[in-house]
Amino acid sequence: MRHEDLYYVLALLKVEGVGDVLAKKLLQHCGSAREVFESKPSQLSKIDQIGSYLLRNLKDKKVFRLAETELQFIQQNRIDFLMFDQHGYPERLKHCVDGPVLLFRSGNIDFQDRKxxxxxxxxxxxxxxxxxxxxxxxxxxxxxxxxxxxxxxxxxxxxxxxxxxxxxxxxxxxxxxxxxxxxxxxxxxxxxxxxxxxxxxxxxxxxxxxxxxxxxxxxxxxxxxxxxxxxxxxxxxxxxxxxxxxxxxxxxxxxxxxxxxxxxxxxxxxxxxxxxxxxxxxxxxxxxxxNWDLQTKPRAVQKQLFVALDAAEQKIYDFLAQNGKELMDLIALRCELPIRQVSAVLLGMELKGVVRPLPGKLFEAV
Missing domain, CATH: 3.40.50.450 (Rossmann fold)
Structure with missing residues (x-):
């Protein structure tokens, strides 16, 4: 987004009575924040929730002075910003009706394809x-x-x-x-x-x-x-x-x-x-x-030599070593352990590098 476009978005967000929900509605109807300010009252009044009070507030020049001050701060401090309809904005937050129109961020944040x-x-x-x-x-x-x-x-x-x-x-x-x-x-x-x-x-x-x-x-x-x-x-x-x-x-x-x-x-x-x-x-x-897929994690877990296993882990490991890959439910049944316990034990064993998850909810000994 250009700083000129950001300037008008900032001004729109300072209009009294305009929150995130209504701002999104105005932006989607008009196409841009600048167009919101330049549209005729007769056009804006067709939008739900837009009455004489908001039409009057859209003419308040004070919002542009406030926007100019904030834009200077953003430029001088090199603040990164994200619009709700642009690439890089948190994907799940896009689907929240009251999610922020504009976000500011600092640091090294990367939301893409992440848990x-x-x-x-x-x-x-x-x-x-x-x-x-x-x-x-x-x-x-x-x-x-x-x-x-x-x-x-x-x-x-x-x-x-x-x-x-x-x-x-x-x-x-x-x-x-x-x-x-x-x-x-x-x-x-x-x-x-x-x-x-x-x-x-x-x-x-x-x-x-x-x-x-x-x-x-x-x-x-x-x-x-x-x-x-x-x-x-x-x-x-x-x-x-x-x-x-x-x-x-x-x-x-x-x-x-x-x-x-x-x-x-x-x-x-x-x-x-x-x-x-x-x-x-x-x-x-x-x-x-x-339902996180352990197999797709980006960090490799190295198998440790001489890993210490408790009784439940040893029972599961011996079963998988003897029978090959098996479903979690079958592991619980054959090892005579509660399914919730088996789920926790398998995760611990995966982190230790002694079992490996496979597609289809299968597990095998490493």
Missing amino acids: IISIVGTRQITPHGLDFCRSLVADLAPLDPIIVSGLAYGVDIAAHLAAVEHGLQTIGVVAHGLNQIYPQRHRRHRAKIEQNGGFLTEFWSDSYPAPENFVRRNRIVAGISEATIVIESAEKGGSLITANLASDYNREVFAVPGRPTDKYSQGCNQLIKSQRAHCLTSAADLVYQL
């Missing part, structure tokens, strides 16, 4: 939640997913840093412009996040992290990914809003269960109890529910 998951949760993460978050990301690392979160304290930053540790792309969706980092304490992580990933926002440089911005931010976190995972949450919290948004967008939602007496497991338990989320106890649950 994307969002990890959210309480700012008051417990040691158990922290351990689970780190282990989950570590176990998923061979599948090379993008880890998305909101850069907040607690679960968010734990997910980002775990992704960095394992060389995964991670994206912090922020509730303010790219001229700042909130919370300020996380500014120290900016460079390493941008090395393999970066930051994404719909907010302008004059935006500050107001409470209402976080709710808007959450719809991007929910809409951009294939699944949203809630690690820990109290009975009420922003992560539950994100989970509900993900459900509304027809995305998969997962929640980590906890004891009924644990304050920061109550939200997760309620999501599972009300069947608004899958129960997540290991990376295998996620891989199974999302």
Whole structure:
């Protein structure tokens, strides 16, 4: 997109009463943001939801001054931007009716043909939640997913840093412009996040992290990914809003269960109890529910010499070594193990490099 076109898009987004849904409708009807401003009122009034109030606001010259100021910031700081109808815009977010018309990004973000998951949760993460978050990301690392979160304290930053540790792309969706980092304490992580990933926002440089911005931010976190995972949450919290948004967008939602007496497991338990989320106890649950093909992962897993196997792993390995490739259901039946356990065990064995998944849900010993 040329900067001239961006200038008119910015102006359109500053028109009072024009949000993302209506802006998309205007752009699709008129063909461009410039054409919206240059169209006759009689033409625009034929569009649903366009009345005298909006027609009057479209004549407000103040929006062009605001657009000019923001455009200068974008040019001076070489801010990358993505329009909802252009190549490079997150594919799943395109299908969210209220997804942002315009996104700004920094770093080295690449959405194309990638597995994307969002990890959210309480700012008051417990040691158990922290351990689970780190282990989950570590176990998923061979599948090379993008880890998305909101850069907040607690679960968010734990997910980002775990992704960095394992060389995964991670994206912090922020509730303010790219001229700042909130919370300020996380500014120290900016460079390493941008090395393999970066930051994404719909907010302008004059935006500050107001409470209402976080709710808007959450719809991007929910809409951009294939699944949203809630690690820990109290009975009420922003992560539950994100989970509900993900459900509304027809995305998969997962929640980590906890004891009924644990304050920061109550939200997760309620999501599972009300069947608004899958129960997540290991990376295998996620891989199974999302039907991820382990064979197509880009990161090769080297077979380790003298790998230590537990009893269940040894039983499955011996069965496959003797019988060749078999279906997961048949493995569970012949090894006399629950199918859910076999799913988790096979994933662990795959990560150890001792079994290999094949097309048709088959597995074989390596």
